[in-house]
Amino acid sequence: MFKKTIFHKIISGEIKSSIIYQDKYVTAIKDINPQAPIHILIIPNEYIPNSNYINKNNRQLFGYMFYIATKIAKKVHIDQDGYRIILNCNKNAGQEIYYLHIHLLGGKNLGPLLK
Template identity: 60%
Template sequence: MKDGSVFKKIINKEIPASIVYQDKRVTAFEDIKPKAPIHILIVPNIFIASSNDINKKNKNILAHMFYIAINIAKEKKISEEGYKIIINCNKNGGQEINYLHMHLLGGKKINSLF
């Protein structure tokens, strides 16, 4: 399901996922193939294909996604030691699912690029 439909199903609770946060604008859940002890994905509840599709109308979603990521980092107690926030864009940027999403990684030193 590289087309993003898996994220929509998680948002709508049609498939099981470890949701750590959800509001009207975003959903955050644990990655099923974590790259770090803490690996949370934060996705907008409305479909946006990639960061290239951020526009004047939906630009505030990014600020909200960052705000939620920071709050989750504090809740998971990784904010003091540090964490990484990553948004990949399209194939060459490492985006595997065609749906804008943010990775929050922490719980260990993360040296390499994602």
């Protein structure tokens, strides 16, 4: 059995959060510790611990998450200046919540990711 995460509770409505988009496949919320002026998390409604668990049965969901990220980028007007989509997988990559999610960041010059 898995440990119920904060994302489970937000998606189910158990915890009220700033949901900015939700459909039957994904939920998007504002990050509570933003690293940029726009920092949104796109979370699948189906529990997947991290990208290592993407398989032939759920692979379309992964692409759909990126599609929704681009729709949200347009909605919040960061599509023209630029944005970054980040996925962390496991501890060394900085994954803090073991529930697959992508970060959409923008609203300022984010600079190079790696130097």
